[in-house]
Amino acid sequence: MSALTVGMGHQTLVGIGEEVTFGTPVTRTLGLRVMEAGLALKQQTIQKTVLGHSSKHVNIAGRRSVEGNLKLICPPEGAAIKMLLKHALGSISSPAGTLMDDAVTTLTTHTFALTDALPEAGLSIETDADNANTGEAFLFASCKANKLTLSQALDDALMMVLSFMGQQKTEVSATGGLTYQSLKTFDWDDLVVTLGGVAIDVESFELNIENNLDGDSYKLGSLLRKNIRRKDTRSVSGKIEMELE
Numbered sequence: 001m002s003a004l005t006v007g008m009g010h011q012t013l014v015g016i017g018e019e020v021t022f023g024t025p026v027t028r029t030l031g032l033r034v035m036e037a038g039l040a041l042k043q044q045t046i047q048k049t050v051l052g053h054s055s056k057h058v059n060i061a062g063r064r065s066v067e068g069n070l071k072l073i074c075p076p077e078g079a080a081i082k083m084l085l086k087h088a089l090g091s092i093s094s095p096a097g098t099l100m101d102d103a104v105t106t107l108t109t110h111t112f113a114l115t116d117a118l119p120e121a122g123l124s125i126e127t128d129a130d131n132a133n134t135g136e137a138f139l140f141a142s143c144k145a146n147k148l149t150l151s152q153a154l155d156d157a158l159m160m161v162l163s164f165m166g167q168q169k170t171e172v173s174a175t176g177g178l179t180y181q182s183l184k185t186f187d188w189d190d191l192v193v194t195l196g197g198v199a200i201d202v203e204s205f206e207l208n209i210e211n212n213l214d215g216d217s218y219k220l221g222s223l224l225r226k227n228i229r230r231k232d233t234r235s236v237s238g239k240i241e242m243e244l245e
Contacts, residue, residue, distance in 0.1 A: 012037055013128040014070065015178045018083055019121035022227050023167055025141040028126045030080040031178030032072060037127050039068035039140045041169035043223070064223045065215060066140045066166030070125075074150065074160040078181030082110070087123055088145035088162060088209065090115025114234065118144060118211060122166070122228065128174045137174040142167040144228045146213045153204040157185040165215045167225050193240065203241040210235040 014037055015028030043064045047056035075081050086092045091113045122142040129138065143166035151159045193202045214231030218224075 011128075013174075013178070015126040015128070015175050016080060016083065017124040018087075018119070019124055019142060022121045022142050023224070024121075025124040025139055025170075028124055028139075028175045029179060030078075030083065031180035032070065032080055032084075033180060033183065034070050034072040036069065036071035039066060039070070039125060039127060039138075039143070039164060039166070039169075041065075041140075042067055061223060063218050063225075064168065065225065066143060066164070066169055069161055069163050071159070071161045073185055074158040075181045075184055076186050077184055079179070080181045083123070084145070084160070084162060085112055085148075087119050088148040088211075089113065090118055114209075117230065118213075123164075125164070125166070126172065126175055136171050139170050139172045140164075140166045140168070141170070142225075142228070144211075144213055146211050148209045149206065151204070151206040152186075152188060152191060154188065156188060158188070158191070165213055165225075165228050167228075195240075200240075201242060205238065205240045207238040208236070210237075 012034070014032040014034050016030050016032060017026040017028040019026050041064065044062040046060040046062050048058035048060065049056050050058060082092060089112045093111045093113075122144045125140045125143050127138050127140070129136070143164040145162050146165050147161075147163035149159075149161040149163075151161075192199050193205055194200065211234055212230060212232040213228050215225060215228060217226045217228060219226050
């Protein structure tokens with residue numbers, strides 16, 4: 001009797017690629033060092049009854065969707081973090097010839113802008129659930145960022161949680177040779193919070209940006225979402241912890 005090969009969570013790797021066309025996955029080239037990978041396929045079976053039976057005999061395949069979160073330490077460098085922020089906020093511009101990557105040794109200001117429409121196609125996200133033991137990896141196609149949360153506490157790193165909506169999940173061969181972001185972090189002792197243009201002393205903060213995307217874009221002929229676009233205005237919220245002054 002052969003031993004079971006069980007996937008170990010600490011071996012999980014995540015790769016991303018920026019799609020050109022919604023519904024058409026692309027090669028994943030950038031790696032993410034994540035703390036949690038919670039993307040999953042959701043699909044229910046709808047049961048119907050017919051007269052003459054006491055049990056439900058008719059099964060109908062329900063609509064498919066991809067939902068879930070990625071949680072990671074937000075690094076100050078790397079093309080991957082730039083891509084994630086672009087898809088969560090709308091757009092990014094950088095000085096000519098510079099990127100958020102390890103090759104840049106001087107401080108560079110990057111400008112992110114909130115736009116009405118997010119990048120149309122979305123991201124291809126691959127999770128390698130310990131491929132060495134399980135022999136499989138999973139590809140989540142056309143994922144769009146529905147919510148971004150940034151949080152900072154004392155003695156901690158700047159944390160990022162991205163909540164995604166996607167179209168489809170398939171099993172693929174694990175992608176090798178990914179380029180990963182550095183393990184550098186923002187130094188919490190250098191972080192300054194301003195309120196109304198005035199610097200304030202805080203113990204922690206949290207910023208939430210909800211894009212309010214419409215996941216109910218199904219049409220006859222397919223179990224998959226036709227597209228994922230905004231259905232309502234963006235919501236921005238947050239909280240800070242500070243002493244009463």
